[in-house]
Amino acid sequence: MSLVSGPGHAGPSSLPDELQLAIEPHVKYIQSLDSRRDELEHWLTEHLRLNGLYWGLTALHLLGRPDALPRNETIDFVLSCQSENGGFGAAPGHDAHLLYTCSAVQILAMVDGFGELESRGKGEGGGKLAVGKYIANLQNRSTGTFAGDEWGEEDTRFLYASLNGLSLLKMLDLVDVNRAVEYIVSCANFDGGYGSTPGAESHSGQIFTCLGALSIAKRIDVVNVDKLGRWLSERQVPAGGLNGRPEKLEDVCYSWWVSSSLAMIGKLHWIDGSKLTEFILKCQVCVEILQLVGSADKKLQDPERGGIADRPGDMVDVFHTVFGIAGLSLLGYPGLEDVDPV
């Protein structure tokens, strides 16, 4: 997921007044995430620090506030997560892994930090090349898929992370893209969807990663778009939200994975966008309060009330916040920057 250039969507929203995106509380919520060192939870989630930064930063960009986190400190932190092998870990001192390496590259691309990577990056050859080599070395050259790290777990999530990172680095030629595409094709199921490995059940998160990788490789033509579009459109439940697999509960994070997947195959109109928008907006905690006390309530401005949850009334987190906002952007919600589904 990244930003696309060009003007944001305009036009009036057909939603009721109390269901609007509370932009300022969300910005404050994201800014407050790094100041929670007095909470045990902060330390227990260190393994997500780098993705957390990526999610927060993306959300801020979509909200039109790209400078709400300081650029230099962001770059310093990202570079402090790099290992000697060129890959990145979740936080300083954590082992390198593809998922975090991809997040690091995405952040650096977003804040225009490749220059700093060139001058200060670690690994063989240094700079972008070291990162590209780290990623490329994780490809299984006989099957085309990728391992997450030196310990060998393979999953289509890693394949997407690799191609995404390499395409941002403009180093796709370091890997065998055709083999990777062949591998994805071997993960296709009768319902048009994709799983984590050949034989695995279709799953919206895995479908997103496979379509993302195919988009980067410019090979969406291998997808059975009618079957897959049908399966994906059936993820929308009567409450308006989307689930990840048949007969599971709806969840805001799938609003992103499913709707961006539909967008990548040109079938976003196969779900009800306004019902989905309404569902995502209901997952903002401030909306609950609005419903209780009316739209003029001061609590709306309380920074702790920002953030989006998986479902209405649940705990918010930065993960669901970014996917909720990205989903809204994809659906053309006014005032947000446009998002690239890949």
Add this chain to the structure above:
Amino acid sequence: MASHGIARPAASVQRTEEQLQEEHRKIQEYRDLEDLIRTKVAERQYTVEVLNLTSKLLKANPEYYTIWNVRRRLLIYGLFSKSSDSSSPSKVSPSTSRIDTTPVSSTQPSDSVTTSSEASNTALPDPSSQNPGKNGTTLDLIKADLEFLFPIMVGWPKCYWLWNYRLWLLQEANKRLDPITARKLWTQELTLVGKMLVRDSRNFHGWRYRRIVVDELESQHLQGTSMVEVEFEYTTKVIRGQDGLSNFSAWHRRSKLIPKLLNERGTDDAGRRQFLDDEFDTIITAMYTDAFPYAQSVWFYYQFLMTTLTDSVRHATITSNFTQEDRIGYLTRQLSILKEMLEDADDCKWIYDALIEYTMSLSQMEQRQLDKDETEDCKLWLSKLRVLDRLRGGRWDDLDKELSGSRALVQ
């Protein structure tokens, strides 16, 4: 940081001084433990004592993947080797392992965005110092670790790192133990994953793990033979169990096992026909019972069966030697069954959706356009779909265009 299904308190709760202190004490304890492990690993203390420290940390935070990696290195570079007097070389050596000794500062709560890494790496452990180990203590270590993992997995059934680490342990068993001993371990995994799937019959980690364990048990190096019959039986059992009909995971697995099952049975054409008939019977009976015509899992499995007839690349799965006439016959029969079904469930959108799809498939198979009656039927069914399923209006619009444009032709 990514929470699911946890209710948010109505307003932010102000913590008392006492609570703050308690939280601070917990943070300190956690970070001290983290520091201790990193220090000892930096000193290359690959000992049971350090292993136990990682156990303590991982029980508190099983998502801490770096500590799982530390545990792997403790076993590979220390404990497995010590536990054995064998000297035959290991077949596989981990590629680029490194022990990261970056100290995590615990003295001041500095802003992590400004913390710069002072990662310094110790020299790589010599891979030749690894030792394949012998059945004695290596086996005990692996067994103990598998046991250690189980309660954590029950508590965190969706944690990728746990399943992943478990598989790694078993692969180590393959490398270091004799095949019979390793096979015993893998066999027990089938029971374990069965238990995990009883707790959550849709856990896709569990289903994936099950496939991997079965592949392993079938493999030559563990002197295995095909398990497709018992696995197929397993899906039957799950589907017949509680909420089994809406278990898409089980239906999916079934769809993947069928080609192999029929090939191994050496089923002839008549047998394949019978098999397909039985599957159709099962699924249609399921649709008529327990109000299941509205559950989508069953309909997706129905779609799978139909694709073996309509979809040129799927023919091999069940109906390898079916002629075009055979397939047209089956399709026609299914269309009349679907129409019959409408009599009891005229508010079931899945039936209308299927009727349109397979009416169009039939005309394509017969290389002709939809006739007048078919077109009218499809338009009627489509109008029902628009009323019954408003969420997917965009799809019905596209279908409408397709019908109006008579594009249901062989292209």
